Amino acid sequence: MVATEAGRTTYRVAEAARLAGVSASTLRLWETQGLLAPQRTQTGQRIYSSADVALLKKIAYFRSERGLNPAAIREALEHDETFSSPENGNDNVGRRLRHLRRSIGKTLEDVASDVGVSASTLSSLERTSQGVSFKTLHDLAEYFGTTVSDLSGEKIDAMSEVVRSGEWKAWPATTPGVTVQLLVEGARMMDCHRFVLAAGAASEGAYRHVGEEFIHVLSGQIEVVLDHDKFFDLGAGDTLYFESRRYHSWRNRHDGETILIWINTPPTF
Structure with missing residues (x-):
């Protein structure tokens, strides 16, 4: 377990896997299946926030208790409006992006393909308002005909x-x-x-x-x-x-x- 510069608690892959009740290799498999997109350190090491661990537990439940395949799990997570970052009170960026995407009838896969990011990255952004580059955030704002400042709630x-x-x-x-x-x-x-x-x-x-x-x-x-x-x-x-x-x-x-x-x-x- 490590702490970020912002004071948030984060976890290495082994610790996150233990907390979710699965193996580290399972976490890596879920990542390749587009179910999550953990942040990485400057050296490329995966790090997981408390919100990521909560997501892992949700994925594990859908997989073991309900027997859903990866595509069905992604769909279940997308429509689970109650699931957002428990440690990030300001998740308005993700909510605004989800609203904009749905207002034009686009799926996660549609927008991700058009903008050039992975569906898992976009899904994580919509849920937690975290984990993307400035370029990606700008590209998404341009795609939806708005600005990064507006997405961030600046125009009060x-x-x-x-x-x-x-x-x-x-x-x-x-x-x-x-x-x-x-x-x-x-x-x-x-x-x-x-x-x-x-x-x-x-x-x-x-x-x-x-x-x-x-x-x-x-x-x-x-x-x-x-x-x-x-x-x-x-x-x-x-x-x-x-x-x-x-x-x-x-x-x-x-x-x-x-x-x-x-x-x-x-x-x-």
Whole structure:
């Protein structure tokens, strides 16, 4: 058992298997069958949250007590509205994505194929609002004709002129190692965010959208790649301004946290 940087308890594969009452090889089999998609460490080691363990127990029940095959288990989990992360009170991203998908009559497999992710990853995201890259989250928002900010519940009705230091609201923790805090509240002409990136955190792919972006590095070091071949290494005090229609990706190159001010206008991310 280990603890993440956010203080959540996570489990290695052997411990998660023991808690679910199955073998470690069974967990790996279920993963290949698209029943779950555990997060991984920077070295590729599987880690399971308490929500993942609860899911494993549910899968074990469907398999042993009801005799369902993998396809039937996936369908049962998809329609089990009561099953969501018990430790993540803010699972609105997953709920919004499920609602959007169902509103256009698409299955998990349909959307996963169109966007280029696995059905198990999308299923896990809908249930727990966690476990995907920034690129995947952006691609899903674009697919459904919305923005990441909207999916994350940023466009609240109430507005506040002043946000005090340390009182920033945060997006749900959809992407491992990435914390996004709101520096400005309400529906504004700019998305103003404070990004806190753990060592090695990255977008895991390039994305683009309309608008313009401004980055100011407060501490640490980040590599931003524009148009797939223009590399910018930014350190504390550096800034970068670019058109959002250009493909852009990023990675924390620092061995500790990197903290940024990141502004998008209009609010299209």
